[in-house]
Amino acid sequence: MKLSKRALEIQASPIRKLMPHAVDAKSRGIKVYHLNIGQPDIPTPPQMMKVYHEFSEKVLAYGPSQGLEVYQQGLVHYYKRLGISLDTKDIIVTTAGSEAVTFAMMVAANEGDEIIVPEPFYTNYNGFATMASIKLQAITTLAENGFALPNDEAFEALIGPKTRAIMLCNPGNPTGAVY
DSSP: OOOOHHHHHSOOOHHHHHHHHHHHHHHTTOOOOOOSSOOOOSOOOHHHHHHHHHOOOSOOOOOOTTOOHHHHHHHHHHHHHTTOOOOGGGOOOOSSHHHHHHHHHHHHOOTTOEEEEEESOOTHHHHHHHHHTOEEEEEEOOGGGTTOOOOHHHHHHHOOTTEEEEOOOSSOTTTOOOO
């Protein structure tokens, strides 16, 4: 089978490349500190574990694709407290952040368009952009100032005829910066 041009252009995740090396090091007794795939480092709440253990259904069915109504309403109320007025029709529930970012890129930009994103950024954004046939324009942030966003002039210098969006994810991955 011949792979598509798009498949050949997608950047492999460095995290996935490094994982076998970490597993090998651990098998040789070397202490490894995982700073890769996001894995919760806090215990699952006992209330959740209790529900899991008491779950007696034979099939764990999918929830509604738009998300549970109670969850959507909770988001509406949460944002209302922050002074943001939303309706449930304004909310798209996704299974994870990567899916949400991919959707946002595809909604904001057409093939050949550009999206400005602060760097360092989550390396898989490159793959999402390739899938969407768009280009990421990186705007550099620095550790010395807590990865704060550059001034308006720096952004304006990157904005061109193909710019469709500036993507800010909070907190920023991998820096943890909040914009």
